[in-house]
Amino acid sequence: MIYPVLLCGGSGTRLWPLSRKSHPKQFVKLMGEQSLFQSSALRLSGPGFGAPSVVTGSDFRFMVVEQLAVVKIAPRDILIEPSARNTAAAICAAAVALEAKDGESLMLVAPSDHVISDADGFRATVQAAAPAALDGQIVTFGIRPDRAETGYGWLELTSKPSDDFAPVAQPLSSFVEKPNAKAAEALLEGGMHLWNAGIFLFSTATILKAFEQHAPETLSGVRAACANAEADLGFTRLAAEPWSRLEDISIDYAVMERAPNLSVVPYGGTWSDLGDWQAIWREGDADETGVVTSGPSTALDCKNTLLQATSETQELVAMGLEDIIAVAMPDAVLVAHKDRAQDVKIAVNKLKEKGSSQAETLPRDYRPWGWYESIALGTRFQVKRIVVNPGAALSLQSHNHRSEHWIVVEGTAKVKIDDEVKTVTENQSVYIPLGAVHRMENPGKLPLTLIEVQTGSYFGEDDIIRYEDVYARGQGAKG
Numbered sequence: 001m002i003y004p005v006l007l008c009g010g011s012g013t014r015l016w017p018l019s020r021k022s023h024p025k026q027f028v029k030l031m032g033e034q035s036l037f038q039s040s041a042l043r044l045s046g047p048g049f050g051a052p053s054v055v056t057g058s059d060f061r062f063m064v065v066e067q068l069a070v071v072k073i074a075p076r077d078i079l080i081e082p083s084a085r086n087t088a089a090a091i092c093a094a095a096v097a098l099e100a101k102d103g104e105s106l107m108l109v110a111p112s113d114h115v116i117s118d119a120d121g122f123r124a125t126v127q128a129a130a131p132a133a134l135d136g137q138i139v140t141f142g143i144r145p146d147r148a149e150t151g152y153g154w155l156e157l158t159s160k161p162s163d164d165f166a167p168v169a170q171p172l173s174s175f176v177e178k179p180n181a182k183a184a185e186a187l188l189e190g191g192m193h194l195w196n197a198g199i200f201l202f203s204t205a206t207i208l209k210a211f212e213q214h215a216p217e218t219l220s221g222v223r224a225a226c227a228n229a230e231a232d233l234g235f236t237r238l239a240a241e242p243w244s245r246l247e248d249i250s251i252d253y254a255v256m257e258r259a260p261n262l263s264v265v266p267y268g269g270t271w272s273d274l275g276d277w278q279a280i281w282r283e284g285d286a287d288e289t290g291v292v293t294s295g296p297s298t299a300l301d302c303k304n305t306l307l308q309a310t311s312e313t314q315e316l317v318a319m320g321l322e323d324i325i326a327v328a329m330p331d332a333v334l335v336a337h338k339d340r341a342q343d344v345k346i347a348v349n350k351l352k353e354k355g356s357s358q359a360e361t362l363p364r365d366y367r368p369w370g371w372y373e374s375i376a377l378g379t380r381f382q383v384k385r386i387v388v389n390p391g392a393a394l395s396l397q398s399h400n401h402r403s404e405h406w407i408v409v410e411g412t413a414k415v416k417i418d419d420e421v422k423t424v425t426e427n428q429s430v431y432i433p434l435g436a437v438h439r440m441e442n443p444g445k446l447p448l449t450l451i452e453v454q455t456g457s458y459f460g461e462d463d464i465i466r467y468e469d470v471y472a473r474g475q476g477a478k479g
Helices: 036-043 058-070 086-102 119-134 181-190 204-214 216-227 240-244 251-256 277-283 338-354
Strands: 002-007 053-057 077-081 106-111 138-143 154-157 170-176 193-203 230-232 235-237 262-267 292-294 297-300 306-309 316-319 324-328 333-337 364-367 370-377 381-388 396-398 402-410 413-417 420-424 429-432 438-441 448-456 465-468
Touching (some): 002 036, 058 077, 077 086, 086 106, 086 251, 119 138, 181 193, 204 251, 370 448
Antiparallel strands (some): 138 193, 170 262
């Protein structure tokens, strides 16, 4: 049995403005009807694969559960990182937790934001790599390159792969850092290098021994964080104090570049990490002029261009563009040359320096119970649209600085205001005075949509006194 471990703690800043810290790319439906995270979980399921473990941050824990439930996958474990410490700590924690629960096991570590169109072919490649992993090898998967890519690391082989790229393990010669354009051309021409997908297969005993030899401080800190972890609504919260002392380092630097027992298995199918907007254009359904459009967008006399519009109330129109990326959202617009796709993170850093909320926060704010978005904001009022998932409930709460008026426009709400409980249906409304203790629930089987009108002197999400919460969030948590 192979146990998948899905890593989903990244922020995906190169896909700004669609991917932001509050809702990163792995949870976004970038390619089809499923998010990248859902597609990754489905790809690593089926005969021979156990239930996945997930390593993520606290802000995304309910999103993980909800998205897995939609695709009918029950996770084996969801480990909550107290803070981001890169892939070495995350993988080490997954290995420690898996071995403690199941003894020595094979684990397949994969990012949750990649696109692999041939799921069956990839699963077969993983199964073909299993004997090498069982034999004590740390197996990484190399992707057949089709261009001189400078945005990926590369893997140097000891011998050329077969013409049909049969998934046969061979010793890995070395890792190659992201090359410049000239070096990438040489790597492609030589035929002795593959792209580094950052996907690994090994036994828990093998990887823990590698940490003991090459990164003992990481192993001891992770063991302490796991030993003092707390169960929380089905999640495993790793202990914050030992975790905070861990080095922020990738698995490549901490272990892989030092380990002598590395093997690589070639994968000849299509793969993309969707790391920037150029990759989105490349994977899209282009017309005869190389134009890829998404959402309400129109291209006139354009060539090799990506147009992505996200709002049905906003039309994106481009004229005479070539090699351009244009992404329009209600609160932010990106226009860039395709050659600058890797530099979008620089723009995000500039926005952070300016204090722009758009740098990290989407206009739609996701919560364990659903989501909300601000429609209008003034000095003494704010209007929100709120959607509550079937069976979900907001916390029992009150506010010190605002009163609220809820108008149900779709579905049915069960509302508690102090000691009174009432049912509010479509076209009905209810008023919550300042200071009243209140809660809203969706007792139905369809989403509940309402318009909330707030009036008062302050509308920040920290103006919440929380009394009860089915999601076990403390004071200061949002929503």
